[in-house]
Amino acid sequence: MPICSIDLHTTIPHPAGYPTSLDTIYDHIKARRIDRGLSKVELAKILDVNPLTIGTWENHHKHLIPRMRKKIINWLGYVPPLGVDENTLWGRLYIYRSIHGLTQKNISDTLKIDSSSITKIEKNEDVNPSYYKKIKELIENR
Template sequence: MPKELITLGDHIKKKRLENNLFQKDVGKIIGTDNFTIVNWEKNSTKNIPAKYYPKIMKFLNSCPLINNTKKSPTTFSEKIKLHRLHQGLNQKQFSQLLEVDSTTVKFWESGERKPSEKTAEKLKVIIGG
C-alpha cells in the first residue's frame, strides 16, 4: 500500500488493494491491460493518456487531481486542463471542440498564453469558472 498518495498510480494502487482486486481486474474496469496498470502503479508512465481519466475517476469514486488541497486548480490554466482531463480529451480533441489549434491549448495550460477575451468567455461557460 502506498504510504503517500502523490501520483494517480498511487491512488489506483491504494483503491485496488482496498478492494482486493488484481491489476488485470482494474485494467478491465478502466479499459486497458494489466501491464499498463502495473506501469501506472510503479509510476513508470509519465503521462497517463487523457482518455482513461473518466474511468479512473469513476473507479476511484473521486478526482485525485482536486481532492488534495495542494493540487486544487487555482489558475485559469489549471482549470482548463482539469476540465479537459475530466472529459477524457487530449489537447488536440479539446482544441477541435473550441476550434483552435492544439498548440494554443498547450500554451493556455502551461500559462504561456491567455485565451482571447471571446474564447475566455466561451471557456468560462464550458468549465464553469
C-alpha cells in the first residue's frame, strides 16, 4: 500500500508555429490544420485553393472572400471569431453572409435593397429603417 498518492499532470506543448491565441479566423485555420496534421499543400487541396493562399491566410495577409469563408467554416465545423460584434444587426448580417457564402450583392438582390445600403449597414451607418426589418427577418428565418 502506498504511503501517499501523487497525481502528475502535464500538458503537451504545441508544435512550433502554432498560434499563441485564437483571436481570428486565420488563427483557427492554422491551429486546425496543425491539429489535423495537414500540410499547407494538403489543406489547399481540401479547400481547392493554391497552397500559397493558405500561407497568406495564416499570416493574416489576405482577406477571405465570402465563398471561402463558407468553405472554411464548413471545414472547421464551427464559426470562429469573424471580428464583428454579434450583438449588433450589422455583425449578425456579416456572420450570416459568412456562414452562407453570400456577398453583399447576393443579400441586396434577395431583399430588393440597393447594395450600397448593405455596405452601410455592415459599417453600422444609418439607412432606411425598413431595410433593418427585412434583414432581421432574413437572419431570423435562416
